Amino acid sequence: xxxxxxxxxxxxxxxxxxxxxxxxxxxxxxxxxxxxxxxxxxxxxxxxxxxxxxxxxxxxxxxxxxxxxxxxxxxxxxxxxxxxxxxxxxxxxxxxxxxxxxxxxxxxxxxxxxxxxxxxxxxxxxxxxxxxxxxxxxxxxxxxxxxxxxxxxxxxxxxxxxxxxxxxxxxxxxxxxxxxxxxxxxxxxxxxxxxxxxxxxxxxxxxxxxxxxxxxxxxxxxxxxxxxxxxxxxxxxxxxxxxxxxxxxxxxxxxxxxxxxxxxxxxxxxxxxxxxxxxxxxxxxxxxxxxxxxxxxxxxxxxxxxxxxxxxxxxxxxxxxxxxxxxxxxxxxxxxxxxxxxxxxxxxxxxxxxxxxxxxxxxxxxxxxxxxxxxxxxxxxxxxxxxxxxxxxxxxxxxxxxxxxxxxxxxxxxxxxxxxxxxxxxxx
Amino acid sequence: xxxxxxxxxxxxxxxxxxxxxxxxxxxxxxxxxxxxxxxxxxxxxxxxxxxxxxxxxxxxxxxxxxxxxxxxxxxxxxxxxxxxxxxxxxxxxxxxxxxxxxxxxxxxxxxxxxxxxxxxxxxxxxxxxxxxxxxxxxxxxxxxxxxxxxxxxxxxxxxxxxxxxxxxxxxxxxxxxxxxxxxxxxxxxxxxxxxxxxxxxxxxxxxxxxxxxxxxxxxxxxxxxxxxxxxxxxxxxxxxxxxxxxxxxxxxxxxxxxxxxxxxxxxxxxxxxxxxxxxxxxxxxxxxxxxxxxxxxxxxxxxxxxxxxxxxxxxxxxxxxxxxxxxxxxxxxxxxxxxxxxxxxxxxxxxxxxxxxx
Numbered sequence: 001x002x003x004x005x006x007x008x009x010x011x012x013x014x015x016x017x018x019x020x021x022x023x024x025x026x027x028x029x030x031x032x033x034x035x036x037x038x039x040x041x042x043x044x045x046x047x048x049x050x051x052x053x054x055x056x057x058x059x060x061x062x063x064x065x066x067x068x069x070x071x072x073x074x075x076x077x078x079x080x081x082x083x084x085x086x087x088x089x090x091x092x093x094x095x096x097x098x099x100x101x102x103x104x105x106x107x108x109x110x111x112x113x114x115x116x117x118x119x120x121x122x123x124x125x126x127x128x129x130x131x132x133x134x135x136x137x138x139x140x141x142x143x144x145x146x147x148x149x150x151x152x153x154x155x156x157x158x159x160x161x162x163x164x165x166x167x168x169x170x171x172x173x174x175x176x177x178x179x180x181x182x183x184x185x186x187x188x189x190x191x192x193x194x195x196x197x198x199x200x201x202x203x204x205x206x207x208x209x210x211x212x213x214x215x216x217x218x219x220x221x222x223x224x225x226x227x228x229x230x231x232x233x234x235x236x237x238x239x240x241x242x243x244x245x246x247x248x249x250x251x252x253x254x255x256x257x258x259x260x261x262x263x264x265x266x267x268x269x270x271x272x273x274x275x276x277x278x279x280x281x282x283x284x285x286x287x288x289x290x291x292x293x294x295x296x297x298x299x300x301x302x303x304x305x306x307x308x309x310x311x312x313x314x315x316x317x318x319x320x321x322x323x324x325x326x327x328x329x330x331x332x333x334x335x336x337x338x339x340x341x342x343x344x345x346x347x348x349x350x351x352x353x354x355x356x357x358x359x360x361x362x363x364x365x366x367x368x369x370x371x372x373x374x375x376x377x378x379x380x381x382x383x384x385x386x387x388x389x390x391x392x393x394x395x396x397x398x399x400x401x402x403x404x405x406x407x408x409x410x411x412x413x414x415x416x417x418x419x420x421x422x423x424x425x426x427x428x
Numbered sequence: 429x430x431x432x433x434x435x436x437x438x439x440x441x442x443x444x445x446x447x448x449x450x451x452x453x454x455x456x457x458x459x460x461x462x463x464x465x466x467x468x469x470x471x472x473x474x475x476x477x478x479x480x481x482x483x484x485x486x487x488x489x490x491x492x493x494x495x496x497x498x499x500x501x502x503x504x505x506x507x508x509x510x511x512x513x514x515x516x517x518x519x520x521x522x523x524x525x526x527x528x529x530x531x532x533x534x535x536x537x538x539x540x541x542x543x544x545x546x547x548x549x550x551x552x553x554x555x556x557x558x559x560x561x562x563x564x565x566x567x568x569x570x571x572x573x574x575x576x577x578x579x580x581x582x583x584x585x586x587x588x589x590x591x592x593x594x595x596x597x598x599x600x601x602x603x604x605x606x607x608x609x610x611x612x613x614x615x616x617x618x619x620x621x622x623x624x625x626x627x628x629x630x631x632x633x634x635x636x637x638x639x640x641x642x643x644x645x646x647x648x649x650x651x652x653x654x655x656x657x658x659x660x661x662x663x664x665x666x667x668x669x670x671x672x673x674x675x676x677x678x679x680x681x682x683x684x685x686x687x688x689x690x691x692x693x694x695x696x697x698x699x700x701x702x703x704x705x706x707x708x709x710x711x712x713x714x715x716x717x718x719x720x721x722x723x724x725x726x727x728x729x730x731x732x733x734x735x736x737x738x739x740x741x742x743x744x745x746x747x748x749x750x751x752x753x754x755x756x757x758x759x760x761x762x763x764x765x766x767x768x769x770x771x772x773x774x775x776x777x778x779x780x781x782x783x784x785x786x
Contacts, residue, residue, distance in 0.1 A: 032743030041743075072731070072742040077684060077691060078483065082728060085475040104590045104686040108606035124588070173577055175588035175688050182587045199577070202690055413587050420524070420594055421605075 023067040024060065024324055024336070026051060026317070027087035029097040034074040035203035036228035038258045039309055041300060043098055044070065046313025048299035049292050053284075054321060056291040061324050062334040068317075070299075075228070077101045084109065093341040094118050094320055100176035103136075108421070111135045115338040116345050120316050121146070121252055121275055125179055126413035128375025130346070131425040133414065137345050139319070139376025140365050141275040141401075144409060146251045147180040147223075148401035149273050149380040151187045153249065154221050156396075163192035168214055170207075170234055171225035173199035180225055180251070182413075186405045204230025211237040224250040231259035239266035246271065249382070255392070257307045260385045268387040271395070272308075275380045276315045277363040278392040280306025284314065284359035308383075308392060315364060322358075323348045346371060365398055371427035375410070378403065431779040447629055464618055469611040477610040482683045484724045485617035486675050491704040491716035492628050493671025498702070499710035500632055501664035502644025503553050507565035509697035510572030511669050513689050514542040515676025517582050520591045523604075523681070524584060531596040531603060531681065535620070538677040539670040545572075546669020553661050557647075569698055576689035590688050593681045604681045613682055620678060624671055629713050631667065640664050641711070707760055709769025718768035726753050 030044035031037055051066045060066050069090065071083035080102035084095065094116045097103055103123035110117045111134060119127065119138045127136035155162050169184060171177030181197060188195040196217055198210045204226060211234075214222060222243065226234055231254045238248050246269040250259075255272025285305050293302035304310040327336045327344025336344070348369040355363055367376045378401045383392040418425065431452050438444040448454040472481065490508060497503050518538035523531065549568040553561050576582050583591050595605030602608050603616045631637055639660040642650030651657055680687045687693070700723060708719020727749050734745035764771050778785070 030742065032741075033746040037743075070742045072735075072746045074746065077687070081684065082479040085478045089475065100588070101590075101688060101691050104588070104592065104688075105684060108592070108685060112606035126587070173690055175590045175691075178589045179587060202694065409587075416586070417592075420592065422595075 023065050023091075025087075025091045025093055026066065026068045026320055027083070027090070027092045027095060028068045028070045029073050029080060029083045029087075029095065029099075029102065030070050031073050031075045031098070033072060034076075034228075035205075036075040038232075039228055039253065039256055040075070040098065042256070042258075042304040042307050042309040043313040043316075045298065045300035045304050046310035046315075047096070047317045048313075049288050049310075050314045050317035050321070052292045052297050052299070053288050056295065056297065057287060061321055062328040064334045066321070066324075073097065073099065073102060075099050075101075077105050081105060088113065088115070091338075093324065093336065093338050094345070096120075096316055096320070098122065100124070100179070101174060104175055107133065107136055113338075114342070116342040118316065118320060118345070120319065121312070122176065126410045126417065128373065129410050129414035130370070130372050130374040131414070131427050132418045132423055133374060134426055135342060137369065137374045139348075139369055139374065140350075140367055141378045141380050142375055143179040143225075143251065144183040144406045145275075145375075145378035145380060145401040146273045147183045148187060148378075148406060149382070149399065150223055150249050150251070151184070151191065152399065152402065153271070153273075153382045153396065155191065157246075158220070165193040165221065166196060166217065166219040167193050167221045167223060168196040168198060168217060168219035169223045169225065170198045170200060170210055170214075172204060172227055172230055173201045176227060176253075177225045183406060183409060184223075186409060187402065190402075190405060200226070200230055200234075203228060205233055207233050207237050211241055211243075214243065215241050221247045221249065224248070224254045226250065226254045226259075231256070232262045235260055235263045235267050235270060238270075239263050245269035246384075249273070252308075252312070252380075255383060256309045257390070257392070260387070261390070263387075265387045267385055270385045272383050272385075272392075273380050274308070274383045274392075274394075275364065275398075276311060277360070278308060278311065278383050278394060282360050282363060284318075284363075287359055288314075311363075315360075318358060318360065319348070319350070320345075322350065322354070345369060346374070378406070431776070431782070433780070447633075461622070464622075469615055472610045472614050474610050477614045478683070479728055480725060481614050482617055484720055485614075485621045486678045486683055487701065487704065487724050488621055488717050488720040489624055489678070490672050490675035490701050491708065491720045492625060492713065493668045493675060494701050495705045495708075495710065495712070495716045496628060496632065496640070496671065497664050497668035499705055499712065499715070500637060500644060501640035501661065501668075503550070503661060503664060504558065504562040505565040505668070506562050506695070506698045506702065507549060507568035507572070508672055508701045509693045509695060510569040511542050511546055511672040512676030512679060512697060513572050513576055513693035514545045514669075515539060515673030516680035516687055516693065517576055517591065517689070518542065518673065519677035519681050520584075520593065521582065523594060523596060527594070527596075530598065532598055535674055535677045535681065539674040542673020542676065543666040543670040546665045546672070547662050550662060550665030550669075553665070554658060566695075566698075569695055573689045573693060576693075588688075590686055591680065592686045593684075596681075605685065608682075616682055617678060620674060624674065625713060625717075628671070632713070636660075636663060644711075703757070705767075707757060707767055709767030712767070712769035714772060715767050715769030718772070722768065723753075726756070 028044055028047050031040035048068045051068045055065050073080045073083050096118045100122050103119050106117055117136045123138055125142045125144045127133040127138050184195050200207055224234055248270055250272040252274050260267040260270055292298050323345040326347050327340045328334050330343055331340045350367055352366050365377050365379045379398045381394050381398045382396045384395045436451050448457050494508050497505050515538045518541040519534050522534040552564045583589050593604045601612045603612050639655045642655050643660045704719035704723045707722055709715025730749045734740045
């Protein structure tokens with residue numbers, strides 16, 4: 001007990017000493033350590049660099065400076081809770097934890113604390129139903145969209161028919177990896193393919209058994225729902241058993257540069273789904289280079305610009321910044337609260353003209369968020385890796401996903417959540 | 429000078445065998461209880477309860493449980509994480525199946541279910557010992573987590589395999605779910621800790637505890653003097669698993685509110701709790717608390733000093749945290765292999781003689 005008191009006393013002293021800044025605060029629950037750091041670092045860099053850019057170039061949002069204080073979670077839910085509580089008091093406007101496990105933890109908490117939670121492309125898929133999840137947003141696309149987009153692509157490459165084909169899903173054995181299974185089962189029924197699921201336990205460094213099974217089952221295609229070190233190992237294993245890379249497709253979290261580069265040339269042809277643009281060929285990145293990296297204010301080394309996950313961090317930050325701007329417009333005050341921020345997110349409208357203005361033409365879809373729909377349009381494209389050039393390139397247009405299958409599942413899952421927690425539907 | 433037995437006369441056996449025979453200890457204990465129950469709840473906020481008190485108190489229960497098994501009865505176990513998962517999933521199933529029954533009863537029942545599972549996995553301990561038993565309990569760890577991942581009935585067929593604690597209250601005060609007040613969360617953990625620590629203390633100094641220690645120190649000798657090894661070992665597994673199960677149930681319902689088996693109750697949890705009792709002191713109630721405090725609070729404390737105080741980048745601070753905590757563990761074990769409890773014991777010995785050591 002002696003130690004707890006000592007620690008407690010010191011922590012109080014420190015908490016009192018840290019001044020609260022009157023900024024627009026977007027806490028970044030990042031992870032730069034642990035088995036998932038490879039994906040966490042570029043994302044956190046992109047997220048932080050975009051807010052730094054807004055401060056340096058535009059003087060913040062609507063004249064108020066922004067800040068994105070980081071808190072290390074190591075992709076661990078207990079540390080995530082600690083980080084949430086530690087940053088909540090700093091006037092946090094929105095959370096973006098980049099972890100499905102931490103998202104599940106925070107969904108009820110943010111709703112009680114009236115702070116929006118933004119989970120682009122991850123988290124609880126059924127949170128797209130704004131009628132039940134008032135404070136959770138996962139636009140512009142979610143896991144079930146990704147599953148459908150991948151299946152659409154596989155259907156296209158196999159000549160418009162998947163009947164009788166076999167698709168194996170290699171997934172991270174956690175809430176994250178299990179999310180797409182229900183949708184894929186629905187899609188398997190609809191398109192008549194056979195689904196084989198192969199779980200990989202945390203952290204995913206050992207996958208010999210799963211790939212041996214793939215060799216035995218001989219699936220036509222392999223899909224992957226992996227994260228962190230699991231991705232690199234899977235791609236290497238696929239190369240080892242000489243699985244044709246063009247038949248191997250990952251979700252957007254399995255589509256980072258660091259995932260494919262360890263396998264070298266063997267990774268050429270590997271595909272992944274994406275919901276935003278690839279490469280550094282957008283004016284916004286030139287601005288980041290000029291105002292942030294060259295000025296020595298980058299969150300990382302500045303060498304991640306244009307990498308898939310860095311771009312995603314920038315994209316997430318951009319959508320949050322636009323929501324904050326919208327909130328300022330709605331409420332007519334530059335100093336918004338988290339509750340106003342929520343209203344801004346719910347009224348967010350992204351147009352091509354606005355994205356061009358921001359230096360991101362064609363980077364993501366045009367969409368409008370509404371009270372009912374917090375999930376956006378659910379569009380995405382397929383990117384393919386070229387090891388010689390070291391770049392991803394889009395091999396399809398941003399196409400729609402199969403909402404006929406997804407929407408009933410969203411309604412069903414969110415209704416179950418509403419029943420479990422006695423939530424009344426909003427937006428009526 | 430102040431800390432001594434002299435002048436503290438006992439006139440009955442009952443007085444003589446109390447837990448804190450020295451007056452100063454006793455007063456310290458009463459003051460601690462007073463502060464814990466009547467001062468802390470009025471000052472606690474969300475950060476304190478979620479980052480400091482709830483994890484400390486809950487891990488202390490788990491450490492008490494493992495200490496009964498490993499420290500008192502000498503049966504090494506690496507299945508603590510798996511048994512915590514049993515507690516968590518049992519409480520989840522009970523909470524969602526019987527919403528009208530009090531959460532307190534569910535938590536205690538979850539402990540009971542874990543005790544049954546613990547006894548089942550403890551059966552091999554009758555034939556195997558030491559490292560071999562550790563491996564057998566390791567199998568329990570992996571098997572239990574695998575079951576909770578594999579069988580959808582345990583997570584009520586949710587899409588992601590996550591379990592979420594619905595809102596429940598005790599005497600009209602909400603204790604689980606997002607609307608829980610900080611003090612309520614703290615109090616429910618505290619009540620369980622105090623009651624269970626009291627039970628553990630009295631079990632371990634009674635006949636049952638002496639049997640456990642007999643088995644630990646030399647099982648053949650214990651058997652010759654009439655200790656039934658079956659009963660002793662099985663009771664140790666049952667009581668230990670009961671404690672660990674309650675810790676798991678509180679961990680899920682009160683502290684986290686949402687959990688998944690692989691992430692929250694993996695092998696790292698088993699090791700963490702084993703480290704707690706090794707650093708705190710095997711076979712000591714105080715050691716369980718000291719170890720839990722060290723392993724839970726040290727990282728939070730270092731993080732606040734390095735990031736909040738010194739303004740270091742978060743990744744650098746996280747790496748340093750590992751190095752400092754790891755280094756401290758090594759130092760502690762070299763300086764005092766019997767853990768923080770032994771340091772505390774030595775301090776008290778010295779205090780009794782102070783200021784005239786000879």
